[in-house]
Amino acid sequence: xxxxxxxxxxxxxxxxxxxxxxxxxxxxxxxxxxxxxxxxxxxxxxxxxxxxxxxxxxxxxxxxxxxxxxxxxxxxxxxxxxxxxxxxxxxxxxxxxxxxxxxxxxxxxxxxxxxxxxxxxxxxxxxxxxxxxxxxxxxxxxxxxxxxxxxxxxxxxxxxxxxxxxxxxxxxxxxxxxxxxxxxxxxxxx
Amino acid sequence: xxxxxxxxxxxxxxxxxxxxxxxxxxxxxxxxxxxxxxxxxxxxxxxxxxxxxxxxxxxxxxxxxxxxxxxxxxxxxxxxxxxxxxxxxxxxxxxxxxxxxxxxxxxxxxxxxxxxxxxxxxxxxxxxxxxxxxxxxxxxxxxxxxxxxxxxxxxxxxxxxxxxxxxxxxxxxxxxxxxxxxxxxxxxxx
Amino acid sequence: xxxxxxxxxxxxxxxxxxxxxxxxxxxxxxxxxxxxxxxxxxxxxxxxxxxxxxxxxxxxxxxxxxxxxxxxxxxxxxxxxxxxxxxxxxxxxxxxxxxxxxxxxxxxxxxxxxxxxxxxxxxxxxxxxxxxxxxxxxxxxxxxxxxxxxxxxxxxxxxxxxxxxxxxxxxxxxxxxxxxxxxxxxxxxx
Amino acid sequence: xxxxxxxxxxxxxxxxxxxxxxxxxxxxxxxxxxxxxxxxxxxxxxxxxxxxxxxxxxxxxxxxxxxxxxxxxxxxxxxxxxxxxxxxxxxxxxxxxxxxxxxxxxxxxxxxxxxxxxxxxxxxxxxxxxxxxxxxxxxxxxxxxxxxxxxxxxxxxxxxxxxxxxxxxxxxxxxxxxxxxxxxxxxxxx
DNA sequence: GATGAATGAGTGTTCATTCAT
DNA sequence: CATGAATGAACACTCATTCAT
Numbered sequence: 001x002x003x004x005x006x007x008x009x010x011x012x013x014x015x016x017x018x019x020x021x022x023x024x025x026x027x028x029x030x031x032x033x034x035x036x037x038x039x040x041x042x043x044x045x046x047x048x049x050x051x052x053x054x055x056x057x058x059x060x061x062x063x064x065x066x067x068x069x070x071x072x073x074x075x076x077x078x079x080x081x082x083x084x085x086x087x088x089x090x091x092x093x094x095x096x097x098x099x100x101x102x103x104x105x106x107x108x109x110x111x112x113x114x115x116x117x118x119x120x121x122x123x124x125x126x127x128x129x130x131x132x133x134x135x136x137x138x139x140x141x142x143x144x145x146x147x148x149x150x151x152x153x154x155x156x157x158x159x160x161x162x163x164x165x166x167x168x169x170x171x172x173x174x175x176x177x178x179x180x181x182x183x184x185x186x187x188x189x190x
Numbered sequence: 191x192x193x194x195x196x197x198x199x200x201x202x203x204x205x206x207x208x209x210x211x212x213x214x215x216x217x218x219x220x221x222x223x224x225x226x227x228x229x230x231x232x233x234x235x236x237x238x239x240x241x242x243x244x245x246x247x248x249x250x251x252x253x254x255x256x257x258x259x260x261x262x263x264x265x266x267x268x269x270x271x272x273x274x275x276x277x278x279x280x281x282x283x284x285x286x287x288x289x290x291x292x293x294x295x296x297x298x299x300x301x302x303x304x305x306x307x308x309x310x311x312x313x314x315x316x317x318x319x320x321x322x323x324x325x326x327x328x329x330x331x332x333x334x335x336x337x338x339x340x341x342x343x344x345x346x347x348x349x350x351x352x353x354x355x356x357x358x359x360x361x362x363x364x365x366x367x368x369x370x371x372x373x374x375x376x377x378x379x380x
Numbered sequence: 381x382x383x384x385x386x387x388x389x390x391x392x393x394x395x396x397x398x399x400x401x402x403x404x405x406x407x408x409x410x411x412x413x414x415x416x417x418x419x420x421x422x423x424x425x426x427x428x429x430x431x432x433x434x435x436x437x438x439x440x441x442x443x444x445x446x447x448x449x450x451x452x453x454x455x456x457x458x459x460x461x462x463x464x465x466x467x468x469x470x471x472x473x474x475x476x477x478x479x480x481x482x483x484x485x486x487x488x489x490x491x492x493x494x495x496x497x498x499x500x501x502x503x504x505x506x507x508x509x510x511x512x513x514x515x516x517x518x519x520x521x522x523x524x525x526x527x528x529x530x531x532x533x534x535x536x537x538x539x540x541x542x543x544x545x546x547x548x549x550x551x552x553x554x555x556x557x558x559x560x561x562x563x564x565x566x567x568x569x570x
Numbered sequence: 571x572x573x574x575x576x577x578x579x580x581x582x583x584x585x586x587x588x589x590x591x592x593x594x595x596x597x598x599x600x601x602x603x604x605x606x607x608x609x610x611x612x613x614x615x616x617x618x619x620x621x622x623x624x625x626x627x628x629x630x631x632x633x634x635x636x637x638x639x640x641x642x643x644x645x646x647x648x649x650x651x652x653x654x655x656x657x658x659x660x661x662x663x664x665x666x667x668x669x670x671x672x673x674x675x676x677x678x679x680x681x682x683x684x685x686x687x688x689x690x691x692x693x694x695x696x697x698x699x700x701x702x703x704x705x706x707x708x709x710x711x712x713x714x715x716x717x718x719x720x721x722x723x724x725x726x727x728x729x730x731x732x733x734x735x736x737x738x739x740x741x742x743x744x745x746x747x748x749x750x751x752x753x754x755x756x757x758x759x760x
Numbered sequence: 761g762a763t764g765a766a767t768g769a770g771t772g773t774t775c776a777t778t779c780a781t
Numbered sequence: 782c783a784t785g786a787a788t789g790a791a792c793a794c795t796c797a798t799t800c801a802t
Binding site for chain 2: 023024025026027028103106107110111112113143145146148149152153156157160161176179180183184186187188189
């Protein structure tokens with residue numbers, strides 16, 4: 001009954017994200033999540049050690065999906081700017097389409113649960129992006145600054161602009177998105 | 191009768207921020223906050239209608255303080271870049287010194303409570319900054335883009351860079367901060 | 381400042397009855413009653429020792445008013461039946477006009493507070509009615525039964541019929557009321 | 571999984587009645603009732619949606635038991651008076667033996683919870699008694715008056731006389747009970 | 761593997777009462 | 782005399798988690 005297992009695991013993942021988005025981190029009880037997933041609260045404890053485990057797993061799962069999408073179609077043979085553009089758009093579209101994922105991650109990373117995360121695990125997921133930045137610096141295409149600073153100016157804005165909670169009543173046109181990337185690039189290019 | 195204690199109000203404000211930072215938004219109970227403030231939970235209800243009122247008031251209080259600091263020393267007689275620089279540094283230093291304020295605001299704005307605040311009230315606080323941006327666009331000093339986009343590229347990074355939780359193990363030197371503002375400016379300048 | 385005192389005392393009496401009727405015995409807090417009376421909770425404790433004292437006093441006050449009305453116009457020179465009729469109508473009209481008083485008394489007398497009442501005090505208030513019954517028995521006009529039994533068959537029904545909560549959707553016409561007294565009289569007359 | 575315990579449901583019913591009788595409707599907290607039933611307060615919420623549900627269910631349960639006993643041994647082949655006598659004695663004995671049930675019902679029906687019960691449901695329980703009255707009127711054996719009036723003069727006194735709180739220090743002999751029914755019958759008979 | 765029953769500890773909130781003014 | 786501030790205890794209810802089936 002391997003199939004059933006994975007179905008339930010996925011159902012629990014989706015239920016966790018959905019519940020947190022619906023009622024907030026504070027009001028997301030195990031009972032509500034289990035109900036949303038269509039299983040008993042007791043069943044949840046077969047798949048996860050406890051609530052913390054559930055939340056952390058959900059967070060890492062989202063981060064993994066985000067990183068997979070972000071790094072998609074990086075092509076070292078193309079000009080560096082094109083690669084940055086690719087990652088930037090990947091991020092923008094993913095967070096646009098999954099505001100629930102983003103909102104969950106945001107609530108999680110501003111909670112004390114975040115301290116339980118092995119930061120290196122997350123960093124490894126985004127290694128291709130860090131490599132991209134490092135390469136850009138070496139090739140003197142972008143400014144020589146810390147990876148975290150570059151990230152703050154290039155990729156964070158993409159996430160913020162795609163978050164309807166932070167940028168309400170605000171629907172970006174294709175052209176605006178293009179322009180926005182130009183700002184990001186202007187910030188870091190040499 | 192005893193008079194309402196200004197000190198207690200302030201103590202409750204500080205206790206709310208501190209508690210949310212210590213145990214997270216989700217685990218911040220009225221009891222914990224009251225204990226942190228050194229008053230009875232019942233006393234809290236003399237100063238605030240309920241928990242929601244406490245959290246919203248605390249959030250708006252932080253936003254107000256942040257906006258007051260941010261807009262400090264804006265001087266229309268100076269070049270526009272200097273004014274941007276001033277605001278940028280104001281924000282950076284304020285969030286550096288009050289990472290707890292920032293973290294509270296971040297958790298709040300990613301919670302469902304955020305839907306209960308009047309966005310216009312907050313926008314009004316930051317009107318001088320919006321004016322600055324509008325003036326820059328009119329004077330063709332910065333790119334003609336939506337205020338929210340400009341903000342995302344200039345001021346959000348300042349906040350992120352000063353947040354030790356997001357940028358851990360990372361202490362910015364004076365020079366790095368200066369350079370960071372340069373990135374912000376490069377992003378938006380024409 | 382004697383006038384003010386009595387005004388407040390009366391206000392507290394009315395507020396107690398009104399509050400109990402509005403939100404029920406269980407939810408009638410000192411704070412709500414004080415607010416309804418337009419005074420501070422602390423003020424209430426100047427006039428009454430504590431909540432129990434307030435409730436008991438209110439109950440006895442109602443009973444006193446009820447007994448005063450009930451015994452009004454008893455006239456020993458008239459035939460006994462006329463006197464019974466008088467008392468019966470007095471009760472019916474009083475409880476009709478003050479369903480709030482009745483409901484308060486009913487809630488009170490079915491609560492453990494009732495054990496704190498000195499029954500003799502109440503009995504004394506209704507002594508004229510008891511006398512009436514005793515006289516009727518002596519004169520062999522009504523059946524020779526215990527005062528409490530007579531009361532249960534004559535006066536209790538009057539109270540019940542006038543209680544809109546027990547007899548809902550039920551508005552008695554003058555004629556029905558007259559007929560009802562006839563039933564009461566038929567029950568006890570010899 | 572464990573199965574829902576019939577015993578616990580009954581224990582909660584009894585505990586509710588007993589607690590209300592001991593400390594009064596107003597002071598009957600969920601915690602006290604649960605303790606009396608020997609379960610955790612949390613367990614109570616498995617069997618009842620909330621406190622209101624518990625109290626309403628308990629009330630309807632009592633009303634159902636009362637109606638079942640009241641209507642026992644009604645026999646249409648017997649003279650009407652015998653049937654009235656049967657119901658009257660049924661009520662008297664039931665409320666004599668279960669003064670706690672009666673007192674609960676009385677407190678409940680004078681509380682705001684009473685507005686939440688469907689009166690028709692209760693009326694249906696006592697339909698046989700209403701039928702009896704209607705038949706008596708048709709057969710011109712008893713006076714032609716509203717069912718509620720008849721009830722007030724016949725059955726309410728039975729309940730009141732059996733209530734030790736209202737008729738204290740008062741133990742009715744068999745003969746007195748018989749006589750009392752005679753009063754009830756005299757009130758309504760043609 | 762899967763479940764709903766069960767619970768001690770906790771939730772936000774209100775209580776009756778006292779106290780300083 | 783009169784008050785609103787202050788509170789420990791209690792309120793109804795939900796929590797994360799375990800257990801028997």
